[in-house]
Amino acid sequence: MAVVLLLLLLVASAVSADEDSFIGVNVGTAVSDMPSPTQVVALLKAQNIRHVRLYDADRAMLLALANTGIRVTVSVPNEQLLGIGQSNATAANWVARNVIAHVPATNITAIAVGSEVLTTLPNAAPVLVSALKFIHSALVASNLDGQIKVSTPHSSSIILDSFPPSQAFFNRSWDPVMVPLMKFLQSTRSYFMLNVYPYYDYMQSNGVIPLDYALFRPLPPNKEAVDANTLLHYTNVFDAVVDAAYFAMSYLNFTNVPIVVTESGWPSKGDSNEPDATIDNANTYNSNLIRHVLNNTGTPKHPGIAVSTYIYELYNEDSRPGPVSEKNWGLFNANGVPVYVLHLTGAGTVLANDTTNQTFCVAKEGSDPKMLQAALDWACGPGKVDCSPLLQGQQCYEPDNVVAHSTYAFNAYFQSMAKSPGTCDFKGVATITTTDPSHGSCKFPGSSGRNGTLTNTTSLAPSSNSTSSDSPPLHIHNVDPFTISVIGALLTSTVFL
Numbered sequence: 503m504a505v506v507l508l509l510l511l512l513v514a515s516a517v518s519a520d521e522d523s524f525i526g527v528n529v530g531t532a533v534s535d536m537p538s539p540t541q542v543v544a545l546l547k548a549q550n551i552r553h554v555r556l557y558d559a560d561r562a563m564l565l566a567l568a569n570t571g572i573r574v575t576v577s578v579p580n581e582q583l584l585g586i587g588q589s590n591a592t593a594a595n596w597v598a599r600n601v602i603a604h605v606p607a608t609n610i611t612a613i614a615v616g617s618e619v620l621t622t623l624p625n626a627a628p629v630l631v632s633a634l635k636f637i638h639s640a641l642v643a644s645n646l647d648g649q650i651k652v653s654t655p656h657s658s659s660i661i662l663d664s665f666p667p668s669q670a671f672f673n674r675s676w677d678p679v680m681v682p683l684m685k686f687l688q689s690t691r692s693y694f695m696l697n698v699y700p701y702y703d704y705m706q707s708n709g710v711i712p713l714d715y716a717l718f719r720p721l722p723p724n725k726e727a728v729d730a731n732t733l734l735h736y737t738n739v740f741d742a743v744v745d746a747a748y749f750a751m752s753y754l755n756f757t758n759v760p761i762v763v764t765e766s767g768w769p770s771k772g773d774s775n776e777p778d779a780t781i782d783n784a785n786t787y788n789s790n791l792i793r794h795v796l797n798n799t800g801t802p803k804h805p806g807i808a809v810s811t812y813i814y815e816l817y818n819e820d821s822r823p824g825p826v827s828e829k830n831w832g833l834f835n836a837n838g839v840p841v842y843v844l845h846l847t848g849a850g851t852v853l854a855n856d857t858t859n860q861t862f863c864v865a866k867e868g869s870d871p872k873m874l875q876a877a878l879d880w881a882c883g884p885g886k887v888d889c890s891p892l893l894q895g896q897q898c899y900e901p902d903n904v905v906a907h908s909t910y911a912f913n914a915y916f917q918s919m920a921k922s923p924g925t926c927d928f929k930g931v932a933t934i935t936t937t938d939p940s941h942g943s944c945k946f947p948g949s950s951g952r953n954g955t956l957t958n959t960t961s962l963a964p965s966s967n968s969t970s971s972d973s974p975p976l977h978i979h980n981v982d983p984f985t986i987s988v989i990g991a992l993l994t995s996t997v998f999l
């Protein structure tokens with residue numbers, strides 16, 4: 503008996519690894535032409551999105567989600583929090599109307615009570631834990647507490663001194679809320695909901711955080727962040743923030759509450775002072791995030807422990823106030839067209855299929871026009887690119903400038919070289935992108951024929967016809983020969999001087 507009890511205690515004493523992690527998507531609705539609930543659900547199904555979080559408990563949305571198998575987190579909006587936190591009856595009513603009325607047809611698996619309450623609605627903080635408890639007791643009364651977890655999403659800004667993670671702690675002003683909250687989460691076997699935004703950490707770091715570290719890109723070992731206390735190596739901001747939350751919880755002596763990331767993402771567009779809100783960065787972040795989460799990699803502190811994550815967010819919310827980036831966190835436009843095509847491998851996973859190989863070579867922004875011209879001349883000459891589409895009257899003549907023309911030629915060369923490494927350099931004036939530069943009737947080699955306007959739900963399917971498998975005319979090793987030929991020409995002319 504004592505042995506069994508001890509085992510139970512041991513099992514309960516650490517974050518456990520009994521579940522695979524999942525990727526979900528947040529569904530914000532500040533969209534001027536918001537699709538109908540049926541259209542939203544059609545998109546979720548087509549994209550194989552099996553987990554969503556709603557910012558409310560909209561009846562039509564919950565009805566549309568019925569019998570789809572999609573797991574749903576519903577939310578108590580901040581506006582309703584004070585009422586619910588002050589009245590058990592109001593809470594019970596809310597649960598009856600928004601949860602009990604919909605289960606089991608709609609698979610509601612969690613209730614997010616408020617959103618970043620401590621940082622956005624601090625005057626409701628004193629009733630936050632009561633609100634969770636009242637909601638939970640209504641679930642208990644209907645015997646739904648086993649399948650529906652109750653928690654509240656936090657901004658990561660409540661974690662102070664978050665690097666190194668081992669020194670992180672929750673802002674102590676909030677101890678009177680955090681301690682009973684953690685007790686509640688622990689005793690109800692719920693999880694800690696955390697919003698993780700490496701984009702903002704990067705933006706606010708004034709250059710201390712390298713972009714690659716925020717985007718989960720490989721870092722040279724000397725740039726990897728090492729926690730001097732634990733000697734754990736951090737290769738990305740996301741893991742560091744999640745571990746900071748684990749350490750902050752253990753600082754309060756809670757070591758067995760798992761974390762679910764309720765929001766994470768990257769904006770694809772921003773103001774002039776948000777230069778890193780780009781389609782490429784958003785695609786890189788979200789693609790890498792999805793791979794990282796679904797791989798069950800866990801974090802350095804808890805390797806292999808699921809950190810399920812909801813991407814922020816499904817749609818670009820054009821009606822949101824604030825900077826341009828605020829309106830551009832979505833994976834899709836309101837019409838269901840993807841803002842970008844994620845680089846993901848493998849059928850059956852969320853957000854579909856491998857499109858990794860859809861890359862293009864383009865002129866680098868701000869390059870010296872003379873360098874571009876020289877590289878263009880080289881590509882259309884010795885580089886053996888078919889530049890006839892660039893001739894006057896042909897489909898890629900417009901716009902008639904050196905940037906557009908060299909982009910066409912660089913890409914044609916890159917594709918003809920089967921995109922081998924080093925064939926998109928051109929002495930540094932070219933760069934690789936995932937955005938198809940095709941425009942109008944000008945189809946770029948390597949484009950799957952769509953010109954960025956992907957019209958249908960099959961839009962994330964693998965690209966079909968591409969010229970990238972054409973055999974390369976020359977054997978090239980690691981660098982495009984333009985770089986070599988320029989050096990060669992310089993040497994030759996030196997000889998003649």
Ligand SMILES: *[C@@H]1O[C@H](CO)[C@@H](O)[C@H](O)[C@H]1NC(C)=O
Nearest residue numbers: 571572573606609610611649
């Ligand atoms: C609802 O979701 C839970 C948690 O993922 C799962 O265990 C359960 O089987 C689902 N129920 C239905 C009816 O799909």
Ligand SMILES: *[C@@H]1O[C@H](CO)[C@@H](O)[C@H](O)[C@H]1NC(C)=O
Nearest residue numbers: 590591594636639640641643
């Ligand atoms: C709150 O209401 C639930 C039923 O919804 C009941 O089981 C519980 O005892 C009540 N709690 C308090 C503190 O009144």
Ligand SMILES: *[C@@H]1O[C@H](CO)[C@@H](O)[C@H](O)[C@H]1NC(C)=O
Nearest residue numbers: 620624659662673674675676
């Ligand atoms: C901690 O929280 C309090 C209360 O919200 C706030 O005034 C204070 O600035 C926070 N401390 C830090 C270092 O962020």
Ligand SMILES: *[C@@H]1O[C@H](CO)[C@@H](O)[C@H](O)[C@H]1NC(C)=O
Nearest residue numbers: 677681751752753754755756
């Ligand atoms: C955590 O536990 C340690 C050892 O039992 C104790 O000294 C410390 O006061 C506890 N901290 C909190 C915040 O409860």
Ligand SMILES: *[C@@H]1O[C@H](CO)[C@@H](O)[C@H](O)[C@H]1NC(C)=O
Nearest residue numbers: 793794795797798799800806
């Ligand atoms: C997947 O997990 C394994 C270990 O479980 C790790 O070696 C590998 O780097 C991970 N891949 C990604 C993309 O995170």
Ligand SMILES: *[C@@H]1O[C@H](CO)[C@@H](O)[C@H](O)[C@H]1NC(C)=O
Nearest residue numbers: 549550849850854855962963
């Ligand atoms: C991914 O590709 C496979 C094979 O091409 C296909 O059967 C599957 O339906 C695709 N998945 C999605 C979500 O499009």
Ligand SMILES: *[C@@H]1O[C@H](CO)[C@@H](O)[C@H](O)[C@H]1NC(C)=O
Nearest residue numbers: 847856857858859920921922
């Ligand atoms: C992508 O390209 C690489 C090399 O060019 C190749 O090895 C890989 O199989 C390709 N992936 C797909 C899904 O076509």
Ligand SMILES: *[C@@H]1O[C@H](CO)[C@@H](O)[C@H](O)[C@H]1NC(C)=O
Nearest residue numbers: 941942951952953954955956
């Ligand atoms: C390309 O975009 C134009 C509008 O910009 C559209 O009319 C045309 O049908 C598109 N072509 C393809 C192949 O998607």
Ligand SMILES: *[C@@H]1O[C@H](CO)[C@@H](O)[C@H](O)[C@H]1NC(C)=O
Nearest residue numbers: 548955956957958959960961
């Ligand atoms: C989208 O797909 C549906 C069937 O899945 C098809 O009927 C429709 O014509 C397609 N629309 C476009 C614009 O390709």
Ligand SMILES: *[C@@H]1O[C@H](CO)[C@@H](O)[C@H](O)[C@H]1NC(C)=O
Nearest residue numbers: 950951964965966967968969
């Ligand atoms: C590829 O293109 C050829 C002709 O250009 C066409 O006959 C074929 O059906 C295309 N294949 C796919 C999968 O679209």
